[in-house]
Structure formats: structure tokens, C-alpha cells
Amino acid sequence: MITPDLLFFFDGKPVSLALCLAFEERLLALWPDAVVKVQKSQISFYNRHMFACASLLPVGRAKDRPKEWLTITFGLDRRVDSPRIGAAVEPYPNRWTHHVLIAAQEELDDELMGWIREAYVFAASKRPGK
Secondary structure, X not given: OXXXXXXXXXXXXXXXXXXXXXXXXXXXXXXOOOEEEEOOOOEEEEOOOEEEEEEOOOOOOHHHOOOOOEEEEEEEOOOOOOOOEEEEEEEEOOEEEEEEEEOOHHHOOHHHHHHHHHHHHHHHHOOOXX
């Protein structure tokens, strides 16, 4: 949903805004009860815990990035090995944060949404406060 905060976040980046709205639409079609929060550095998606976010975080080498993009971030209990993953870090044991850079709505595909589904389940299974 377009809000003033979302427009401010993507000011001057209409392609990134469109990508975020398409991602949000796909995500809310699967989980209409998900909470969306526009924050200073990202748009976060929550069930009991944050399970995904969208940002303008630069992933990969600058010369390889498109003019506009959206970075989708999600957390899992395992590392995903895929050429689509621009970066993966393990900030805590068995908690992997993955970043995927997308530049076209076609990249919001079943593979990516499968990882988001897995992240949704993983986040929902965490104990409160974790």
C-alpha cells in the first residue's frame, strides 16, 4: 500500500518503489495478516518476528548493479547456496541472513517466494524475545 512514508523512502526511485509494491502484494496475498513497517533503512514484514525486509542496501559490486534495484532480505536456519544470493551472513549460530538483489518484477518468482515462505515459518517458530 502506498503511504507517505513509503513514498519518502523511495523518493526519486520509481522502479524500486514499483518492485517493493509488487513484493508486498505477493507477500500479503500469502499472509494477509503480516504487518508491514516502513522504517528508516528498510520496509519490514512481520508475523511474530520479522521474516523479510525490502531495502536499497547495495549488494554485490557497484559495476554489476542496475540503475535501480530492491534488495530483499530474509532469515533462515540454514545457508541458501544460489547464484541469486548476493550475500549471506550468519550473525548467530544457525541464523543466516540472505540478501537478494532484484531489478525486475519477474525476479519475484516462485524460488524467491519459496525462500520467503521458509523465512515466514522460521520466524513464526522462534521463541518470543528471540
